[in-house]
Amino acid sequence: xxxxxxxxxxxxxxxxxxxxxxxxMLALALIANPRALARDAPQLPMRRAVEALAGGGDxxxxxxxxxxxxxxxALAAATGAALALAGALLQPVMRNPLADPYVLGVSSGAALxxxxxLSIGLHVAGAGxxxxxxxxxxxxxxxxxxxxxxAEGRLVGERLVLAGVVLSYLLAAGIMWVVSLSPAAQGQxxxxxxxxxxxxxxxxxxxxxxxxxxxxxxLVMPQxxxxxxxxxxxxxxxxxxxxxxxxxxxxxxACAVLVGVAVAAAGSIGFVGLVVPHGTRLALGSDAxxxxxxxxxxxxxxxxxxxxxxxxxGELPVGVxxxxxxxxxxxxxxxxxxxx
Amino acid sequence: MIMPPVxxxxxxxxxxxxxxxxxxxxxxxxxxxxxxxxxxxxxLGRGHRMVGACDVCDEPAPxxxxxxxxxxxxxxxxxxxxxxxxxxxxxxEGNPRAVLERLRALGIPAFGVQPGPGLDGVATTVETLGDxxxxxxEATRLVVDMRARIAExxxxxxxxxxxxxxxxxxxxxLIAAGHGTYFDDLLDVVNAENACAAGDGWPRLSRESFVLxxxxxxxxxxxxxxxxxxxxxxxxxxxxxPAVRDEAVxxxxxxxxxxxxxxxxxxxxxxxxxxxxxxxxxxxxxxRGDGTR
Numbered sequence: 178x179x180x181x182x183x184x185x186x187x188x189x190x191x192x193x194x195x196x197x198x199x200x201x202m203l204a205l206a207l208i209a210n211p212r213a214l215a216r217d218a219p220q221l222p223m224r225r226a227v228e229a230l231a232g233g234g235d236x237x238x239x240x241x242x243x244x245x246x247x248x249x250x251a252l253a254a255a256t257g258a259a260l261a262l263a264g265a266l267l268q269p270v271m272r273n274p275l276a277d278p279y280v281l282g283v284s285s286g287a288a289l290x291x292x293x294x295l296s297i298g299l300h301v302a303g304a305g306x307x308x309x310x311x312x313x314x315x316x317x318x319x320x321x322x323x324x325x326x327x328a329e330g331r332l333v334g335e336r337l338v339l340a341g342v343v344l345s346y347l348l349a350a351g352i353m354w355v356v357s358l359s360p361a362a363q364g365q366x367x368x369x370x371x372x373x374x375x376x377x378x379x380x381x382x383x384x385x386x387x388x389x390x391x392x393x394x395x396l397v398m399p400q401x402x403x404x405x406x407x408x409x410x411x412x413x414x415x416x417x418x419x420x421x422x423x424x425x426x427x428x429x430x431a432c433a434v435l436v437g438v439a440v441a442a443a444g445s446i447g448f449v450g451l452v453v454p455h456g457t458r459l460a461l462g463s464d465a466x467x468x469x470x471x472x473x474x475x476x477x478x479x480x481x482x483x484x485x486x487x488x489x490x491g492e493l494p495v496g497v498x499x500x501x502x503x504x505x506x507x508x509x510x511x512x513x514x515x516x517x
Numbered sequence: 518m519i520m521p522p523v524x525x526x527x528x529x530x531x532x533x534x535x536x537x538x539x540x541x542x543x544x545x546x547x548x549x550x551x552x553x554x555x556x557x558x559x560x561l562g563r564g565h566r567m568v569g570a571c572d573v574c575d576e577p578a579p580x581x582x583x584x585x586x587x588x589x590x591x592x593x594x595x596x597x598x599x600x601x602x603x604x605x606x607x608x609x610e611g612n613p614r615a616v617l618e619r620l621r622a623l624g625i626p627a628f629g630v631q632p633g634p635g636l637d638g639v640a641t642t643v644e645t646l647g648d649x650x651x652x653x654x655e656a657t658r659l660v661v662d663m664r665a666r667i668a669e670x671x672x673x674x675x676x677x678x679x680x681x682x683x684x685x686x687x688x689x690x691l692i693a694a695g696h697g698t699y700f701d702d703l704l705d706v707v708n709a710e711n712a713c714a715a716g717d718g719w720p721r722l723s724r725e726s727f728v729l730x731x732x733x734x735x736x737x738x739x740x741x742x743x744x745x746x747x748x749x750x751x752x753x754x755x756x757x758x759p760a761v762r763d764e765a766v767x768x769x770x771x772x773x774x775x776x777x778x779x780x781x782x783x784x785x786x787x788x789x790x791x792x793x794x795x796x797x798x799x800x801x802x803x804x805r806g807d808g809t810r
Contacts, residue, residue, distance in 0.1 A: 246725060
């Protein structure tokens with residue numbers, strides 16, 4: 178394994194490898210016709226897909242590739258990157274291996290915000306649900322982190338997970354209230370949305386999420402060394418001259434925005450924020466300067482792959498795919514670590 | 518205290534769940550937990566024997582005044598027991614099986630109907646209910662009438678060119694009527710090919726599959742009120758679909774289209790007029806010579 182001190186060469190090699198993984202997955206998702214269940218659904222032959230990608234091909238192929246597949250794959254990649262980055266930031270800063278937007282209630286807060294926006298009639302592809310979802314995510318994060326502090330104001334690991342889980346239940350109940358009280362057709366619409374899918378992706382959504390990922394990465398990468406110190410302890414980081422509370426605020430804002438836009442664009446998708454940063458850490462060690470960019474690339478590749486599986490099984494909700502692939506993968510990593 | 522219904526068990530009938538249900542020879546207090554079953558009971562001339570129906574059982578008009586037994590997904594066993602039915606009709610398409618078992622445990626005869634595939638399945642349901650409700654003659658009349666209307670529509674549609682059509686139950690995500698649905702049969706009756714039958718039942722489709730399927734007619738069976746322009750209800754991504762380009766997108770009224778009842782026989786005739794209109798629009802565009810691809 179490539180552990181040890183971070184050198185420019187090691188950083189470059191790791192980013193190159195995960196970048197190639199993402200590029201391969203993107204290429205596969207753009208041209209492949211996965212079919213396991215939806216056998217009779219019309220498919221675009223791979224040759225026509227490649228021609229259309231190259232700028233040629235017939236009109237229908239160009240439409241399918243540029244209007245549907247490129248936005249869909251781009252949104253999957255951007256959402257995966259956003260969720261993985263949120264997890265990769267929360268775990269060291271909270272010093273909790275279970276810290277993940279899902280476990281901490283941040284995803285549920287975002288989902289409740291988005292569901293509330295949709296139920297008052299804001300359009301799914303507009304900015305309304307994204308703003309509501311970001312606010313929901315921020316409120317949930319504030320509540321979880323507020324509840325997780327002890328009398329001296331320090332974050333306590335068990336309190337954090339407990340507060341997150343309880344808040345998730347409460348927010349899930351809120352979502353079910355909104356869904357149940359909506360007129361039948363609208364409730365159905367909300368349920369479909371909650372299951373998570375990239376099938377209705379638009380280029381604007383993909384750009385919005387990708388923009389937030391890039392902005393967050395620019396915001397947090399200068400803090401990566403501080404994050405490394407905080408992963409040991411806040412006191413240790415403060416002794417080394419880190420403005421601990423300021424870094425936490427930056428991380429919280431970044432996570433709320435990342436999870437908010439991701440959930441608003443694609444519904445609730447679990448496990449990405451947990452599995453991807455863990456996999457990265459187990460493979461490359463826990464240096465955030467390496468872990469953050471590599472998690473972004475691998476998170477993107479993971480969700481693009483999950484969406485490919487979703488397409489193969491007749492538009493299965495992608496959250497189902499991430500949980501099915503993610504949970505066993507997570508267990509495997511745990512077993513490997515015990516053996517090591 | 519819930520009084521057990523006064524039942525004179527006259528015969529034993531095996532239902533779709535494989536359970537032998539003891540029912541009276543002529544049930545007097547009937548209840549239906551699904552709207553299609555309620556409609557069929559009324560069509561069989563046994564509406565006056567109904568003592569309760571589900572909360573969406575609104576057709577025909579007298580059915581909406583019956584005491585409610587709760588929603589299709591979670592009927593209220595308590596409400597049903599209080600009305601002391603001597604026959605409860607439930608469907609495997611929407612009613613939970615556990616409710617049937619709880620009713621039977623209370624001594625209430627609960628009969629599960631499994632709608633078979635397609636239009637033949639509708640006929641089978643009518644005959645089953647006719648047998649249960651001592652209305653065999655009425656059932657035969659309904660089935661013969663439905664089959665005659667369908668045969669007539671099939672014959673009248675045969676002279677028109679065959680169109681590629683699809684029936685959408687939902688537009689985001691796209692959910693289309695697949696093989697084995699009565700819509701699949703209805704499309705065949707009106708001389709249309711089901712362009713979106715990507716599997717059995719109600720498969721989900723990706724937008725790209727839908728565009729590649731290139732339906733010439735889209736029938737919206739979403740149960741939503743019609744929009745000013747049905748062609749736009751899919752969103753602007755669908756502009757390249759022939760049906761959207763030719764404005765051959767039609768909203769199917771909930772009745773008769775959304776419930777598997779004998780009224781689908783008349784529905785077939787309505788569907789034929791929609792397909793005829795769509796064929797005219799397709800022809801007009803082909804004559805103009807644009808977009809014949």
